[in-house]
Amino acid sequence: MSPVLGIRFVVTPETMELYRPDGRRFETFAELSQRAEAERQRAEAERQRAEAERQRAEAERQRAEAERQARERALAEMAQERQVNAALRAELERLQRQLAEGRVPPPLPEPLPEA
Numbered sequence: 001m002s003p004v005l006g007i008r009f010v011v012t013p014e015t016m017e018l019y020r021p022d023g024r025r026f027e028t029f030a031e032l033s034q035r036a037e038a039e040r041q042r043a044e045a046e047r048q049r050a051e052a053e054r055q056r057a058e059a060e061r062q063r064a065e066a067e068r069q070a071r072e073r074a075l076a077e078m079a080q081e082r083q084v085n086a087a088l089r090a091e092l093e094r095l096q097r098q099l100a101e102g103r104v105p106p107p108l109p110e111p112l113p114e115a
Contacts, residue, residue, distance in 0.1 A: 005021075006020075007019065007021065
């Protein structure tokens with residue numbers, strides 16, 4: 001026992017063990033290396049988990065953006081359809097007025113071939 005440091009030394013046929021003043025054994029170099037390697041592996045696993053989470057979040061962001069763009073396209077198409085419908089309604093009302101007034105509307109143009 002070291003009276004100054006309070007460290008206890010235990011000699012066995014194979015090793016010499018050192019104990020702290022609180023009674024815990026000092027770790028060997030191999031034990032310290034093993035713990036450091038376990039910590040390195042834990043940190044690497046955490047890094048991989050964080051990267052997977054980042055990729056998942058990015059995929060979700062891209063999915064949400066694609067969904068938003070699809071909604072915008074659908075709304076734009078609906079607005080365009082409303083405009084076409086309003087124009088057709090106005091033309092129908094104009095033709096109905098002409099018929100009501102006894103005027104014969106001009107013949108309708110031939111429909112355009114579908115693309």
